[in-house]
Amino acid sequence: MSLINQLVQSLQILPGVGPKSAQRLTFYLLQKDQSGGKKLAETLLEALDKVRECQKCRTLTEHDLCHICANDQRHSKQICVVESPTDIVQIEQATDYQGSYFVLHGKLSPIDGIGPKELRLDLLVSMMADCEELILATGSTIEGETTARYLSHLAEKGGIKTTRLAHGVPLGGELAYIDNSTLAHAFASRVIL
Amino acid sequence: MSLINQLVQSLQILPGVGPKSAQRLTFYLLQKDQSGGKKLAETLLEALDKVRECQKCRTLTEHDLCHICANDQRHSKQICVVESPTDIVQIEQATDYQGSYFVLHGKLSPIDGIGPKELRLDLLVSMMADCEELILATGSTIEGETTARYLSHLAEKGGIKTTRLAHGVPLGGELAYIDNSTLAHAFASRVIL
Numbered sequence: 001m002s003l004i005n006q007l008v009q010s011l012q013i014l015p016g017v018g019p020k021s022a023q024r025l026t027f028y029l030l031q032k033d034q035s036g037g038k039k040l041a042e043t044l045l046e047a048l049d050k051v052r053e054c055q056k057c058r059t060l061t062e063h064d065l066c067h068i069c070a071n072d073q074r075h076s077k078q079i080c081v082v083e084s085p086t087d088i089v090q091i092e093q094a095t096d097y098q099g100s101y102f103v104l105h106g107k108l109s110p111i112d113g114i115g116p117k118e119l120r121l122d123l124l125v126s127m128m129a130d131c132e133e134l135i136l137a138t139g140s141t142i143e144g145e146t147t148a149r150y151l152s153h154l155a156e157k158g159g160i161k162t163t164r165l166a167h168g169v170p171l172g173g174e175l176a177y178i179d180n181s182t183l184a185h186a187f188a189s190r191v192i193l
Numbered sequence: 194m195s196l197i198n199q200l201v202q203s204l205q206i207l208p209g210v211g212p213k214s215a216q217r218l219t220f221y222l223l224q225k226d227q228s229g230g231k232k233l234a235e236t237l238l239e240a241l242d243k244v245r246e247c248q249k250c251r252t253l254t255e256h257d258l259c260h261i262c263a264n265d266q267r268h269s270k271q272i273c274v275v276e277s278p279t280d281i282v283q284i285e286q287a288t289d290y291q292g293s294y295f296v297l298h299g300k301l302s303p304i305d306g307i308g309p310k311e312l313r314l315d316l317l318v319s320m321m322a323d324c325e326e327l328i329l330a331t332g333s334t335i336e337g338e339t340t341a342r343y344l345s346h347l348a349e350k351g352g353i354k355t356t357r358l359a360h361g362v363p364l365g366g367e368l369a370y371i372d373n374s375t376l377a378h379a380f381a382s383r384v385i386l
Binding site for chain 2: 002003004006007010011013014015016021023024025026027029030031033034036037038039040041042043044046047051060061062063067084085086089093105179192
């Protein structure tokens, strides 16, 4: 197979990139932005080589501890449990949360053989020593909810308060575009103004 | 800047990739498909190093001549002129054309300093020795049309017939979704059944 076709194929591993866009990207990289392409390939190789899990919270980092765990301004009285490292980026951008995180890299799913061991809940438990609140920010899917419930039992045993992100109508969201379960939940959980 | 952020930045050179999707791609490459990511980076580096223009038709190839120019089953009585190498891929997939191609890598645009020299029309002229038909497959933009007209004059001087891709309603296209100029053109150029 020609190098060009190999590149078209390789690009198709990216989520959302099909044959047509892989071709467009290939010619873009080879013609329009060769230096950007070179930088991209080199950065990708270096990141694949060096990036690993933070020894404390399991987010991805090139160091032993991520920049949040290494920052002594952040406390661990609150631990926010998320499914993936991207969730941390989003919460950091959206809030002024000053506590710690723990990344599960998945959610409990016995059918796929993913139990507490695979999610390294042992690490989470050891982080929970001086924790006062476990913020459960797993997704609102069935597995995300199951995981949250499991973690909440775990925290209860240690006498730690657990909280869960609020559900409801997104800010700026029109009712017309909201699914029925969210709307029903938001209606039932309505708050006094 | 951390390696992860460098990768997020590097991915944003890709057309259609903004900060959010660059982040999604980064974590995908570092977590879900590391071997695919490695292959992608290596292929990209090798392609950037080796791929260059075909000495005859100017499409991209890793050899001196592309696989079409190197194929002696293909004749050069017809030369199809396109703006970019991707156009060749599309025509090859859609038709059973057996002639040659010539890639302009752009279109005439005096305001951007792109004239006949930049499009290497000298190479095209030297290819036209035993050509009988120049198929003008440049885009249907103002610059694409100008380029086609220029090439048609050039071919006329050499006594070579020029043709242009037909314009009209796309197959399977509903009239409701077609722009007015295309519809007006298709209406005026209607054919007898």
